[in-house]
Amino acid sequence: MNNQQMMELTTVEKSAFEELVKQCTRSGSIDPSLYVDYDVKRGLRDSNGNGVLTGLTEISDVVGTRSDNGRKVPVDGELYFQGFNVAEIIAGFGDRKYGFEETTYLLLFGKLPTEEQRKNFIHILTDLEELSGAFLRDVIMKATSTNLMNSLMKSILSLYSYDENPDDVCVPNVLRQSLQLIAKMPLISVYAYQAYRHYKLDGTLMIKNPRKDYSIAENILYMLRDDGQFTELEAKVLDICLVLHAEHGGGNNSTFTTHVVTSSGTDTYSAIAASIASLKGPKHGGxxxxxxxxxxxxxxxxxxxxxxxxxxxxxxxxxxxxxxxxxxxxxxxxxxxxxxxxxxxxxxxxxxxxxxxxxxxxxxxxxxxxxxxxxxxxxxxxxxxxxxxxxxxxxxxxxxxxxLGIPEELFTPIFAISRVSGWCSHRLEELVNAGKIIRPAYKYVGHHRPYYDINNRDCEQK
Missing domain, CATH: 1.10.230.10 (Cytochrome P450-Terp, domain 2)
Structure with a gap:
């Protein structure tokens, strides 16, 4: 309920609402000592803060310690994508401008592409990156949000309606959907910002089609800037940012969300929208x-x-x-x-x-x-x-x-543009391995009570 709605309530309604808030708070309160009594792994972490093992993955490895006679010893951190050290991957790009696209190939298919495979993959992505004028008009330009992550979720969910086969969760179909999302996310994000700038900030509405000869990083800068100009270093740095944020193990909140939602058998658009919702949280992506x-x-x-x-x-x-x-x-x-x-x-x-x-x-x-x-x-x-x-x-x-001159409203969406490669890789991994629906346990610590007739509830439940 917003401030305007609160102002429109009568005194009696305000009092009733305030009482509902108090009841909600009392009802949801659990004695903190019970978490210790039942050895609850809050946040799916043990007493030492280590994540509880809930699954297996080959997509990435996050290393911060080594084992020395049973003791964990701190070491300089290392991050591996499909077994390859990210530092070596980035060093291997050299002057190539499609580092993020090459990394996406690696995450999805488990191997580094040959030059021919890389070119073919980039060609597929550039063919898929366009958005129709109808989608731009009917989805992105309407009901613009002050938080672009909500605009992203709305757009991703709306893509379901534009898909002739949205609910099929076979690997070929989900791979097709994944490639489309990876290609379209930069456009959706930048266009959502342009709509926000126009409708919320009274700025000029500027929509540019992406260039086929530009990398994803280059197109973000090109579509975002009025003059479409950028330096080679600017594009290189943004490309590196996309690579570094593309994936970070299966246990981070948004990627775990991908696994949880995928395990239920739902469609790709719902799964990725849920992951975006997780990433929006200030404890994660912000x-x-x-x-x-x-x-x-x-x-x-x-x-x-x-x-x-x-x-x-x-x-x-x-x-x-x-x-x-x-x-x-x-x-x-x-x-x-x-x-x-x-x-x-x-x-x-x-x-x-x-x-x-x-x-x-x-x-x-x-x-x-x-x-x-x-x-x-x-x-x-x-x-x-x-x-x-x-x-x-x-x-x-x-x-x-x-x-880079990127507005703050786009900071977290750029994270999503990058991380969707990891999310889609984990979704496919979950589907390939046909796991059970993820269902952790919650211990009930309330009390069973007799049912009260509506005429006797005031006195009986006080």
């Missing part, structure tokens, strides 16, 4: 926005960005809930798996440095480096932690997007 806003706050309140003592003093205020959003968190620091380093952050940092030099933003980059260098130790000391705290990929990704 973290880089928090990092950006935190740094804006640091820049505003610290006069000398090169003064380590001044920066550390303000970071301690953030940890003490005395500054920024008073949550006590230094955003972009820490990861559930990585300990000494997040390989995605390590790679992205190098490209962020190059881009900051092209954009004349070396001073801002130096501030990011300073915070990264000091924040981990401050967090460990303040929280009395023994596990190392490293910067994660969100620490630099928002900064990179800002340097």
């Amino acid at each position: 973290a880089n926005l928090k990092v950006q806003r935190m740094f804006a706050d640091i820049m505003e309140h610290c006069s000398d960005w090169e003064n380590k003592d001044e920066i550390c003093e303000y970071l301690l205020k953030i940890l003490d809930k005395q500054a920024f959003d008073h949550a006590g968190l230094i955003y972009g620091m820490g990861h559930a798996v990585y300990t000494l380093s997040d390989p995605r952050a390590v790679i992205l940092k190098k490209f962020a440095k190059s881009l900051s030099e092209e954009k004349g933003m070396q001073k801002e980059f130096a501030l990011y480096e300073l915070v990264e260098r000091e924040a981990g130790n401050l967090i460990m000391q303040k929280r009395q932690m023994f596990k190392p705290v490293c910067a994660n990929v969100d620490f630099y990704s928002g900064f990179v997007y800002s340097m």
Whole structure:
């Protein structure tokens, strides 16, 4: 219920609604000690914060520790796609501009493409990336949302109506649908932003068809910018961002959602829309926005960005809930798996440095480096932690997007443009292995009660 609807309620209705809120809160409250008594793995994690094993995958591996005589020892993080180290994959691109497309091929088909296979695959994607004028008019341009992730979900679900065979979950059909989604997601995202800019911000409506000779990263910049111009480094950095966000194991929230929903036998559009809904959550896909806003706050309140003592003093205020959003968190620091380093952050940092030099933003980059260098130790000391705290990929990704001139409204949709390759790979893996419907258990801790006639409920249930 929004504020306008609340204002329109009578005094009696407001009182009744407030009572419903109280009842809802009381009814949903569970004694926290019961989670310990029943050894509930809250968040599907054990008491040490490790994820509970719920499935198997060959698509990617996330490494943050090694085993030494039964002990987990922190190591520099590594990320593998289909068994290949992501750092080596990116280094192998050289001057090729289709890194994300090549990575998508690897995730879907389990092997690195030959030159001929790569060209054929890119040709298929470029053929599938177009959207009809009717879809643009009837879906994207109508009922625009202030949050583009909702626009994405609406558009993905609407594609169901444009599919002649939407419910068939055989592998050939789902692969066809997957390739179409991977190709169309960039257009849907950018067009949704253009509609939002026009209808919500009173800006010029600008819709460009993608160019067949451009990579996905190049087309995002081309369709987004009024003049359609970009540098080679800008396109390269965005392409690397797409590669790094394409996949990150089966246990992250949105990918696990893909497995859960797919296991029910539902259609591809519903499964991917559910994954987008998960990614929209600020605890998952919106973290880089928090990092950006935190740094804006640091820049505003610290006069000398090169003064380590001044920066550390303000970071301690953030940890003490005395500054920024008073949550006590230094955003972009820490990861559930990585300990000494997040390989995605390590790679992205190098490209962020190059881009900051092209954009004349070396001073801002130096501030990011300073915070990264000091924040981990401050967090460990303040929280009395023994596990190392490293910067994660969100620490630099928002900064990179800002340097690229990408509006904040598109930060999380770009994550979705990338991660849909991983989601579709996991959906196909779930279907190929024909697993059971995923159904974890919940322990009932309420009380069985006798039924009360409606005339006796006030006194009997107090």
